Amino acid sequence: MDKKMSIMIVDDESIVRESLYHWFERSGYRVDTAASGFEALEKLEEYPFDILFVDIKMPGMDGLELLKKVKSEYRDTIVIIITAYGSIESAIKAMKIGASDYLLKPFKPDYLSLVLEKVTQQKKRADEYNYLKGRLEKITRFDNIIGQSPPMKAIFELIPDIAASDASVLLTGETGTGKELIAKAIHAKSPRSHHPFIAINCGAVPDNLLESELFGHRKGAFTDAVFSRKGFLEVVAGGTLFLDEIGEISSKMQIDLLRVLEEKKITKVGSSEPLDVNFRLISATRRNLDEAITQGDFREDFYYRINVIRLHVPPLRKKMEDLALLVNHFLNKYSQETAKRVDRVSRGTLTLLKQYDWPGNVRELENAIERAVVLARSRTLTPADFGFLSTTVSRKKGTSTLKEMERAYILETLGNCGWNITRAAKVLNINRVTLHKKIDRYGLRAEKQ
Amino acid sequence: MNTPQSIGVVPIGDIPDMAPRVIVAHISACLNLEATVLKPIGTPSYALDRQRLQFDVGPILQNLESKPFKGVDKIIGVLSVDIFLPVFTHVFGEARQGGRVGLVSLFRLKKEPPGPDRLSPDVLQRAAKVALHELCHLYDLAHCENNPCLMHFSGSLEDLDQTPFNLCRYCTRFFKDALALPGRPLL
Structure with a gap:
């Protein structure tokens, strides 16, 4: 069994969280807990947990809703549903959505051990498959040349x-x-x-x-x-x-x-x-x-x-449709090289990277990703991780008049803040009402991903 | 200079005298630690779950942790009642990593039918293994991947019977480190 697997227990009942926490801790796993689906998603944003044990009945976001979100955002994360006797139908539904297994409370300790062994093998096979697929891609896709444009x-x-x-x-x-x-x-x-x-x-x-x-x-x-x-x-x-x-x-x-x-x-x-x-x-x-x-x-x-x-x-600026692909490639490369589990970029970040001209082309992009991964503090790269590009972004061509410069700067800041008005207003040091007025005046719209 | 660690084995409720004595003997023989049988304490009726008719280990551990057992570093409580953790049907024993108190229940260590009557040598051996296993958790040892190791997880009596009394060479090393530097996380 791989001792380095990380597990998160998502359950609104503290007694369940605590019981499983100690059990997994005794088995040498890295364990964390979340009292709700929202907390679980927040923690997943920060750290790539391998396995989630999710209670099906939770207030707010229930286990099935969390499962759907996890499977759409973090495909590789294994989800095991915990359910009480009598809600077997929900468990079956969960399996159809993508749960790897389910446990009926209360369960025998050795059953939990067996389920863990099964999903560990499953993950090992998936990792091997991804590794071999990567190797094969390297052989067949002309080494490290990436592009679909x-x-x-x-x-x-x-x-x-x-x-x-x-x-x-x-x-x-x-x-x-x-x-x-x-x-x-x-x-x-x-x-x-x-x-x-x-x-x-x-x-x-x-x-x-x-x-x-x-x-x-x-x-x-x-x-x-x-x-x-x-x-x-x-x-x-x-x-x-x-x-x-x-x-x-x-x-x-x-x-x-x-x-x-x-x-x-x-x-x-x-x-x-x-x-x-x-x-x-x-x-x-x-x-x-x-x-x-x-x-x-x-x-x-x-x-x-x-x-x-x-x-x-x-040049890279003439094939911007390859940018996301290249970013993912370099992210994988440097996450592996630096052993830091940084595997995502936020939408705002991608918008920021697309705004930049990349005069040094793919080599410059690679260096930028390497630098951001080395200094990153969470699994997701945000615009703040690319702060070193911002001065160049703001010098983009066509911003000759004061109004044009203001428009470009507001747009850039909104992009960096993922169009969060409160955050952008704070960065721009103006109040939210003024920012809304300026957005209307300049006809600014969030770029669709 | 490290002071030798001393282990107290506490009979909880009505249990055969032989069980704590066998456990003490195995702690001394297998882990080379000083161990003694302490004064018995009553059945933890406060931990009884009336729906499940089992005893919740959480409140029992909490209660024992709060008691001032003088002259001993770690405690192993021995019970004859059926114990459980809320998500599990039952547990043979329980201890928190690096904690002070561990528990062993004799209830499910006997093959058909489960119950607290006379103890066979097989049951006593199993009780000693669970006690040693839980005691090692108290010294921060985690479950071990090696099958022939006391710290390998045993979910059934068959597994438990296959488990040896001794630690593998890696766990032996971790255990010695833990005795040399008590309180240091090991794994």
């Missing part, structure tokens, strides 16, 4: 075809859009997948060093060349070379690489002997290379060599 779907469809050919690929798109991930996916699906994938950021390596890195050098070729060294073009041997920021390399390097692509041969620095090389080139750039050619910054002949297949990766 039309432009991303088009890219996913193209990847297998591109991978099957051996033509050079040019990936264009803003920084942080996932160009390297796409390059890796092409490599992973290609016949070269059993050979190395080597990525070099050309923009980060000085030109003279890049030459040595790519072509290698012989001992004594230059002052610091104490040993002979193989270049990446040799090391890649049959694999894929990914040159990121290709728009940043010098004209001389463009000529050298053009020769390599044409002849499939290299000559190490300090050597005169040509060496056969075999690799596929995938390049990436955030620059507009057509413009660079016009301005004389980039060689046209080299451009046509590297640009046999061109794939444009759209």
Whole structure:
């Protein structure tokens, strides 16, 4: 039995709560109690309990209503209904709604033990299924590339075809859009997948060093060349070379690489002997290379060599329909990595994240989620966890006049507060009546989720 | 330097003399703790549930916790009446984690028919196991996953008969830690 399972007992009778609390505590579980359905939902918002024992008859929100809410909001939470003799029909109804089992009061202690064992196994199987499903998705969905938007779907469809050919690929798109991930996916699906994938950021390596890195050098070729060294073009041997920021390399390097692509041969620095090389080139750039050619910054002949297949990766702001999916993905990733059980974002948070421009694209979003998860104090990320984005949100384009700025700021604050007028008024330091007037004046409406 | 722990076994109501004596002997032999039989106290009529005709363990524990048993660190009460926790049909014994008082009922430790008449060696052995198990809860030990361990949960007499008198190596370690640092949470 998994001792780390967490249990909440929801019952309006304190004697029942207390009895079960001590029993579970003695069995080594993390236990908490709630005297009503409302309290249970509040506690679930804060901590992801694995199992809920819910009394069917409670004033206010009864067990069935709570069960419905739990199953719609927290699918993975197991609910076991506790009921008295004579209300078996409600128990059956509860099973149909999604309860995992039911207990008729009073029950034998070993029966509770058996039920717990059963649901523990059930949860273990569900966890295993989710884990394996995640693994399978990683394999089949081109590693960590996430997206359901039309432009991303088009890219996913193209990847297998591109991978099957051996033509050079040019990936264009803003920084942080996932160009390297796409390059890796092409490599992973290609016949070269059993050979190395080597990525070099050309923009980060000085030109003279890049030459040595790519072509290698012989001992004594230059002052610091104490040993002979193989270049990446040799090391890649049959694999894929990914040159990121290709728009940043010098004209001389463009000529050298053009020769390599044409002849499939290299000559190490300090050597005169040509060496056969075999690799596929995938390049990436955030620059507009057509413009660079016009301005004389980039060689046209080299451009046509590297640009046999061109794939444009759209920025995050152009595929906002993927935002929720990406947020969930990074939330899962960092909840697991940091062992913090943060698995939800509030609606207000999603609205806030959609308002932001994400100039750093998916990479910036990933960093923002990681930061928020690390600092989060509850299982649900709220707008307050993304406070570091707010200054940028308020600088959104089009807020030129004072009125426009006021409108944008009020809208943003309302979004951050989940359209809770009292909270928003407090943040804005105005009274609720004034806020209502301003909402009417500016025609503000909550964005539907 | 830790003072050796002393356990008091209290007969509650009308119970055969042999039961508390066997429990004391097992506490000394299995857990190496000093144990004595204390002066008997009356049947806890205040805890009788007239609908269920059983005794609620909550008020009994509360009552015993409030009594000043001098010279002992932990108390094990032994009863012959049928005891229950409100959601359960019955319990063999009960103790709060890290508490001072635990209970053992002889009522359901006998196979057909249940009742408080003469005690067979089997019943005495079961009573001793339940007492040791509850006593370990008083030292903050939780239920153990290992089948061959005194702290494994036994819901039926068959389970209880399979349960050994000794703790597994992990629980032994936890128990020793608890004796070294009384009051420290263990699990």
